[in-house]
Amino acid sequence: PHPxxxxxxxxxxxxxxxxxxxxxxxxxxxFLKAYSTTNIDTTTGPLQEGNFPKLVICNSxxxxxxxxxxxxxxxVITDDDSGYDTHELQEAFVKHFIKGYKEEEAxx
Numbered sequence: 001p002h003p004x005x006x007x008x009x010x011x012x013x014x015x016x017x018x019x020x021x022x023x024x025x026x027x028x029x030x031f032l033k034a035y036s037t038t039n040i041d042t043t044t045g046p047l048q049e050g051n052f053p054k055l056v057i058c059n060s061x062x063x064x065x066x067x068x069x070x071x072x073x074x075x076v077i078t079d080d081d082s083g084y085d086t087h088e089l090q091e092a093f094v095k096h097f098i099k100g101y102k103e104e105e106a107x108x
Contacts, residue, residue, distance in 0.1 A: 068093075 072090065
């Protein structure tokens with residue numbers, strides 16, 4: 001390699017190392033001089049003044065508990081106004097919701 005070319009690359013590498021060292025020094029100095037403050041006026045207060053996130057719970061069940069009580073608890077009802085007896089409703093429920101038959105396959 002030519003001496004000028006060699007001197008050029010050595011100066012580029014040394015300059016990059018010096019510049020990088022300068023930036024690291026500046027960032028480290030800034031970090032060490034920085035401070036954080038936390039101010040807590042009170043740790044207790046009325047719940048009405050608190051800001052809470054909104055929470056919505058969606059019911060993922062396809063049937064109501066009252067329907068299950070109707071078809072699986074004979075003390076609730078034995079026959080209803082629909083014309084189906086409890087046993088037919090139980091079979092349809094099991095076929096549709098437990099075994100996963102399509103509605104037309106789960107005929108009562």
